[in-house]
Each structure stands twice: as structure tokens, then as C-alpha cells.
Amino acid sequence: MNEMPVTGKVVVIEGLVKRFGALDILSGVDLQVSKGEVVVIVGPSGSGKTTLLRCINFLEEYQDGRIYVDGRLVGYREGGDGLVRLPDRVIAGMRADVGMVFQSFNLFPHMTALENVMLGLTRVRKLPPAEARERATSWLERVGLQDKLQAHPAQLSGGQQQRVAIARAVAMEPKVMLFDEATSALDPELVGEVLGVMENLARSGMTMLVVTHEMRFAREVGHRIVFMDKGAIVEQGAPMQIFEQPQSERLKAFLGHFAKTS
Amino acid sequence: MDVVIASGPLILRGLLITLEVSVAVLLLGTLIGIAGGLSLLYGGQPLRLIARVYVDTLRGIPQLVLIFAIFYGFPALGLQVSAIVAGILALRVFCGAHVSEVIRGGVGSIPRGQMDAAQGIGLTFAQRLRYVIFPQALGRILPAWVNTAVEVVKASSLVSLVSVVDLMMAIQQIVGRTREALLFYAVAALLYFVINYTISVIGVRLEKRYACT
Secondary structure, X not given: OOEOOOOOEEEEEEEEEEEEOXXXXXXXXXXXXEOOOEEEEEOOOOOOHHHHHHHHOOOOOOOEEEEEEOOEEOOEEEEOOEEEEOOHHHHHHHHOOEEXXXXXXXXXXXXXXHHHXXXXXXXXXXXXXXXXXXXXXXXXHHOOOHHHOOOOHHHOOHHHHHHHHHHHHHOOOOOEEEEEOOOOOOOHHHHHHHHHHHHHHXXXXXXXXXXXXXXXXXXXXXXXXXXXXXXXXXXXXXXXHHHHOOOOHHHHHHHHHHHHHO | OHHHHHHHHHHHHHHHHHHHHHHHHHHHHHHHHHHHHHHHHHOOHHXXXXXXXXXXXXXXXXXXXXXXXXXXXXXXXXXXXXXXXXXXXXXXXXXXXXXXXXXXHHHHOOOHHHHHHHHHOOOOHHHHHHHHHHHHHHHHHHHHHHHHHHHHHHHHHHHHHHOOOOHHHHHHHHHHXXXXXXXXXXXXXXXXXXXXXXXXXHHHHHHHHOOOO
């Protein structure tokens, strides 16, 4: 029962419901992401985009529906009458296969850039230190930080910190990468360097779910755009279709607002 | 000076008992406090409630009441405890409650995103605490923990009231014999000060080492 029948889909979400008390944050979300696909989620704040990402990594519990990553049910197993939460150790193993990049970077401040990237490699992937160091170094080089290996987060700019955070997540070789407003906390002049790294990652074939307000990135890098509002997917399609021929009034209003502010 | 030297062995024995009680209380009391603090932060509702009641109740009861309650109360329940064991038990429970709050405050002050990121790379709960949360929280926990340690050393003098011959009791016996109250209470004060000053100095050193970067 925990195996998903459909193949070729890295993420399958069926009827996802997330409640907080009486409030429905997500009310029945269905979404499938294929291998190598870049899905960009847009929508007004409070529409449930961030919560959706956090559920995929089981940073949030969900009340109903199912999330499968690489065919495995996330966070729970099927019980006699409903979902039964898995033990922390099993959930931790699942999270290792899902990379997440946060709006506020969340680097570990007591560690160097290199140590930040190495931690999961040595403690979760159980790589020998030399191998972990090599892989971490190579990823930090790929995000352009070869001369910052020994720097602590406080010594790095926001853009550099976020690039370390991306290296930390990607080095785990996850099945899918989740980006939660990765550039929203950055000064405008630093946004480009982070989007550049994300674009390279997308071109290399990484499966990605990206929540962002960067419409140009969505249009140029996204394979598919998903528009969310009030905890549900309102409309989705190819970038051209979403941006040029929006169907729903809510998407039109959202895009119109964007044209005005940006 | 001669009287002090003559009383040396008794003072030393008392001092050792004081240190023994203090260390015994701090070791287990800190472990109780870590368990209590983590329960307050991460426990399920029942566990959190139990920890909350424990911490709030115990912090509001004078240590002496706890010592007397165990020493005079336990035999009524059919549990015989020696004076020193009663004292250590009571002070551990007291210390555990205080350290629980210290841990809760220190660990709770680490931004939520640190836990998110640690979860995100797949660390287990124990690994998240060990590699991510505790190293950052230590710098914030140590100053308050040192305060508690100093309080415990001072409170250990209360075991003299159930006639354990600790430093305090040893001094009182010597004063009774020699009538040199001022001199020997000054010696006691000095020794307690030396212990606590040492704890503070070690604390400050550790604090510097684990200061957040």
C-alpha cells in the first residue's frame, strides 16, 4: 500500500489536506512532478505554497491525502483506519532524499561553510570524512564559493549564504529539491547569483519544486507553473499559457498586481 | 592559627562531604534538567504538562522543606533514607527543576529555522540536538547553569540541619568546642566562596569557548 503505482513521477500528491485547528491551510491539493521537471509555484502570500513544500519534506504533518516521494509514502504508513506516523528515524531517512532551501538560509552558524555541507554527508549518508570533504568541496566550487570553504556564515553575504545552503542540500543527492522563496530575503543585487545557481541546477536535470515571486525565473526556467490561492491549486500549465492566457479571474488579478508592482 | 590547624581534619572531612553532595546533586540534577527541559520543548502534551507541573511546583518550594519532607516523610511511607541520601535526593529534585528552565530557555532561544534545516538534511532527533542545537545553545545555557550550580553549593549547607556533617556542620561543631565563632564562620565563608568562585571562573572560560560566532 505504501508503494505508489505510477512510475516516472518523483513527487505525487493526492488530495492533500493540512489543517491548523479549524483553519484549512491546504484543502485538497493534487500535484505530480516528473523526473527532471521544474515546477514553479506562484500565488499570493497565505495561499499555502510554503506549507505545501514543508509537507513534502514532512516538516509539517498533514491530516488527509497522500504524498509520495520516489514512490514512498511520506511520514506515515497506512494503518487499519487511516495514517500512522512513522518513527522519527524512518522519517529522517526520507527527508535525506528531499533537499530543501529556506527563505532565511538557516545555515548552522557555529560551523564553517564546508562543515555545513559535510554534516549530512558524514552523519546521514555515513561517508568517510575524506570523501565527504571532497564531495562538499566540489559542490561549494560548483556554486562559486571555492575560496569560502572555511568561512563562517556570519562572514558571508546573504547570496553566498544561500549558495552554501543550496550546496548543503544538493550534496545529499536528493531525489527532488524544494526552494521556499529562496531569494525573498536577499538584497536585490544578490538575487541574480542565487537564481543563476538554481538555473544551472535545473539545466543539469534536477527535479525541482520552486516557490518564488521571481516571475522572470518562473517564465524562463520553469517547465510548468502552478498557481495556488487559498490552499488549493487554481490553475496550472506551461509558462506561456499561464502568463499569456490566464483563465481564472484570480490568476488574472494576481498577475495584474504583479505587473503593477514590478 | 593553632586552633584552625587543629581543626583542619574535621573541616577537611566536612568540605569533602559538601563537595560530594554538591557534585552528586549537580550531575543527576543536570540530567533531570535536560530531560525536563527537552520535555517542556518537544514533549507531547501529557509529558509537557507533567514537566511543567514538576518545574513550577518544585521551584516554589524552599529547599529545606524538600529535605525535611524526604528525611522525615519517607520513613512514614516505609522508606528508610539516611540523612545524606535524603539531602541529596531533595536537592537533586530542586536542581532538576531549575536546570529544566535553564535548558528550556537556552534551547528555546535557538531560531526555529535551525531545527528545520537540521531536519531537512535528514538528521535524527538526537543528531539534531547534538550537532546543531546544543552547540549553539551551550553559550546561552552556561551562565544560567553556573548560577544554579552556585545555588546548589550554597543550598548543600542545609543538609547540616538533618545532622549530616558537611562543611557547615563541621564548622558548627568546632565553634561549639572552641567558642571562636567569628574566626570559624569566616573560614566557612571563605571555603564556600572559593568553591563557588572556582565554578564561576570555569563557567566563564567554557562560555567563551562556546560563545556563538
